[in-house]
Amino acid sequence: MEFLVSIILQSGRTALEMAIYLLIPVLVVMLSLMKLLEAKGVLTWASNKLAPVSSVFGIPGLGVFAMVKLMFVSFAAPIATLSIMDKGQTVNRQIAATLAMLLVMSQANMVYPLVVVGLNASFIYMSSIVGGLFAAAVTYYLVYRSEDSTELSTEAGLVSPPSKEKNKKTVIQILNEGGQEGLLLVFSMVPLLILSLCVVNLLNQFGVIDLIIPLLTPFLGLIGLPDSVVLPLVTKFIAGGTAFVGVTIDLINQGAITATELNRMAGIALNPFDVVGVALLLTAGRRVQAVLKPAIIGAVAGVVLRAVIHLVVF
Numbered sequence: 001m002e003f004l005v006s007i008i009l010q011s012g013r014t015a016l017e018m019a020i021y022l023l024i025p026v027l028v029v030m031l032s033l034m035k036l037l038e039a040k041g042v043l044t045w046a047s048n049k050l051a052p053v054s055s056v057f058g059i060p061g062l063g064v065f066a067m068v069k070l071m072f073v074s075f076a077a078p079i080a081t082l083s084i085m086d087k088g089q090t091v092n093r094q095i096a097a098t099l100a101m102l103l104v105m106s107q108a109n110m111v112y113p114l115v116v117v118g119l120n121a122s123f124i125y126m127s128s129i130v131g132g133l134f135a136a137a138v139t140y141y142l143v144y145r146s147e148d149s150t151e152l153s154t155e156a157g158l159v160s161p162p163s164k165e166k167n168k169k170t171v172i173q174i175l176n177e178g179g180q181e182g183l184l185l186v187f188s189m190v191p192l193l194i195l196s197l198c199v200v201n202l203l204n205q206f207g208v209i210d211l212i213i214p215l216l217t218p219f220l221g222l223i224g225l226p227d228s229v230v231l232p233l234v235t236k237f238i239a240g241g242t243a244f245v246g247v248t249i250d251l252i253n254q255g256a257i258t259a260t261e262l263n264r265m266a267g268i269a270l271n272p273f274d275v276v277g278v279a280l281l282l283t284a285g286r287r288v289q290a291v292l293k294p295a296i297i298g299a300v301a302g303v304v305l306r307a308v309i310h311l312v313v314f
Contacts, residue, residue: 001029007205011197018113018246019190026112026184034073035178036171039187042070058097058140060090066098067105071128075107075272077283078169085246086285096144096291096298097136099214103295105132106270108240109189115269118259123313124266127306131267133183135302144294176299189242192276196239197246200231209234223311227266228256236269244269260314269312 032067037043043065043263051061059067062085068077082102085095105128115121126212169177203209220229228251236244251257277298 003217006202008194009196011201014246015190015193016194017194019186024183026185028179028252030108030112031073031182032175034069035181035188036174039174040170040179050228056131057101057136058094058134059101059133060085060094060098062088062090063094063098063196066102067132070102070105070239071108071111071125074109074153075277076104076280077108081279082281082284082288086105086287089202092287092291093140093144094296095287097140099144099281099291099295100298100302101132101136103273103278103299104135104271104306106266107241107272107277110245110270111239113245113249114262114266115248118262119266119270120263123310124270124288127267127309130198130309131302131306134305138301139294140299143297144291153172172285185236192240192245193242195274196243199239200235200243200247200258201236223264225261225265226257229261232257233265233269237274240274241270241272242276250274264310267306268303269306271303273303 022293027226034043047064047068050064054061056066058311062081066081066085069081070173082095082098085098106124111119113123209231212234213227216230216233217227220227232244232248232251235247248257249264252262272278278292280293
């Protein structure tokens, strides 16, 4: 019993330190800024201007809006946009392409904390866009061809301008709302982070990770990654991106993982393509759930491309 309590307290301490000193400052500031840009119509304008280009890859204007939300807010932010697509006139092929893109790209709540410990943010965003668009195109043109044959219109899925009610709010009110959303987002992440870290620490203590390491060592050696990355990678795919960030920062502070190794594995790990991320995005609606299989196939292609890019560059 004492052993279990010790694991729980250690996991809770790590999760709270990460939330207070990393997630809250970064997400409060970034969400406030994004809220202001959204209220002033900047995001809407940019998304609609990019719609003619994104439509070539099977992504409507709303898909661009979801992409921006993922990259600069969090992995949960695009759910509202996906829900609008699910209930609107967006065809299934476009929803599948958008979902595949989101599963490949790096979410803000993973990128921002890891920048502090050496993650190359500009390169992450570049590889996110390349990998995401590739995944969308593979899904739209190669995988999902059996049902919706409607050609894409550059006007399809455009983002509606902000309401007049939002425009009446002052800048301070908008920034305050964004900051409050940032706090709520972090607080909502803390329970899952504590539980995830508990599971990972228990697996580590009972030697499960030690059993997995020999199986992955030959593959990791081929791509130039050390055994120490097994723990964060297993954590990511089982417990999600938030838990990955906590474990990775702890290992970097201990000197077990270098900044170069972090950037090398970022192509595989920094995305919502895990059990937690997929489950959350599927809450957007029934049509989103229905296109999961083709979206996953496209997402695998996108993640492989991103992984290769990161391994070649770093």
